[in-house]
Amino acid sequence: MTFNRSEPYNDLPLLPPGVELESRAVLKQAIAANRVLANLRGLAAKIPNQGMLINSIVLQEARLSSEIENIVTTNDELYRAAADADGKTDPHTKEVLRYRQALYRGFQALKERPLNTNLFIEMVRLIKQVELGIRAVPGTALKNDLGEVIYTPPEGERRIRELLGNLEQFIHVEDDLDPLVKMAVLHYQFEAIHPFPDGNGRTGRILNLLFLVEKGLLDIPVLFLSRYIIANRMDYYRGLRQVTEEQDWESWILFMLRAVESTAQHTFDQVTRILDLMESVRERVQREEPGIYSKDLIELIFREPYTKIQFVVDLGLAKRQTASSYLQALAGRGILREQKIGREKYYINDALLLELTR
DSSP states (O other), X not given: OOOOTTSOOTXXXXXXXXXXXXXXXXXXHHHHHHHHHHHHHHHHHTOSOTHHHHHHHHHHHHHXXXXXXXXXXXXXXXXXXHHOTTSOOOHHHHHHHHHHHHHHHHHHHTTTSOOOHHHHHHHHHHHHOSOOXXXXXXXXXXXXXXXXXXXXOOOSHHHHHHHHHHHXXXXXXXXXXXXXXXXXXXXXXXXXXXXXXXXXXXXXXXXXXXXXXXXXXXXXXXXXXXXXXXXXXXXXXXXXXXXXXXXXXXXXXXHHHHHHHHHHHHHHHHHHHHHHHHHHHHHHHHHHOXXXXXXXXXXXXXXXXXXXXXXXXHTTSOOXXXXXXXXXXXXXXXXXXXXXXXTEEEEEOHHHHHHHTO
16 A cells, blocks of 8 residues: 555555665664763763752753644743642643653653553553544644645544554664664654554654653653754654655664764753852852752752742752751842742742753
8 A cells, every 4th residue: 555645654664664774874863862972861860859850851851842742831930840749730731740750750660561562551641631433533644834735644443552552662672773872763663653642743752752762762751852853843844744755764873863963962062051050059048048058958958949938848858947048048139039929939949940940
């Protein structure tokens, strides 16, 4: 069956693709991407409190991945909502926070079991907050901005589950493919299967990160792939389309390898700047406010840009009145900025927020 964008692509080829994937150009780019990714992994491993990276940096990936789906929120709203999970916020921000929750869940699940269809379903349900399952109703078609059908994914729950089962086998089979090449292939295949009624793009981008963790290329899922995709959105969708219509795997794999190299370098540079900033603040607090200094307090104000008195109390650093005086002292030194929104008082690390959004 030849591909027809208006008909369900139930003949989507199984993995592995029946073509040579590791051309000379692909292998050269894979070496470059692996080198930068290894540098990022090494840097992250040196950080005593990796929760700092997961809490703050992962939110940027969550925001950008959601932005690809036209779910847009501001950085201020996002980080404030993250600090006040029970407070009122807009639906888009809540959905971005759920993306982070789904990524957390997938990351924790990898400690118990490998990537599988049930985990994909669990993650998409967390993102969408509805009991989504494998698409069972026919009629799904992907359209461009002009309303033209550009792709019709496979349909029929049985066929979709067969394709997902094949995807699982491809993920876990022992072969000689470079893991980054494999990630590019599985990302295309998941997008092509389009297994859910909604949330496929975000679930697929989470799958990229979890695959890198499962294969040992990252210890924690910190990589800004969505940043590169947004900056090169036309090339991203063109690459997916060329695999479908022309079996042009090389262009697609090269795109994804460049995405890994670029975003790994960006994240490495960003983490380096944040660590330098953190050390500068640590030295300053020790010098100017030695009475309130503690390693845990410094880590707290770098865990997320928005801090509250209750966070200090919850860490066991001080009771409420003393905790308030700690944050007031840091605000007095210009290290934090005090802001009252409604009844809640926040202490904002503007320097950290700036680094996170660069």
